Amino acid sequence: MGDLIKPPEWGEPSKRQLQPWQASSAIEPADPRMALAELSACLTLVSPSGMSADDRTEWLKVAHRTLAEVPADLMERGCTEARKTCRFASEIVPAILAEIEQPMKWRKANAARSAPPPKVIEPAPKEEYVSAEAIRGLIRKIGHTDG
DSSP: OGGGOOGGGGOOGGGSOOOGGGOSGGGOBOOHHHHHHHHHHHHHHHOOTTOOHHHHHHHHHHHHHHTTTOBHHHHHHHHHHHHHHOSSGGGHHHHHHHHHHHHHHHHHHHHHHHSOOOOOOOOOOOOOOOOHHHHHHHHHHHHHHHO
8 A cells, every 4th residue: 555655656736836726725636645545535435356467556646647636635625525425436536526526616716806906017107217318409599589
């Protein structure tokens, strides 16, 4: 089982760039080791006796990639529900997704609303200047009106 918790060779999700809606810590993806431990516990309860170690490893890879953006508390909540209700490995991921669908939607929407507005960068003010020719013209004009 210790060999199954090696996400870096699986393309560890935490190395990907976060999506814009992931600005809030409430929607940070779960630590891969924690997620794999939860998924392993779910699979252990329902895996058929004919499921080989390679099959289990492949199932964990796919399940982990599918759920890579799920925060830790929602991963735990979804896996807890899956362990209570699932009878087959094929039911686990859909059960987790169904359990966390609404809270995840709420968190994404809340993160989008609470994200700071984009910083507007004003263009630098243009320096105003008067050419030497324009100044000479003004002096001549003033000189003509005064004289």
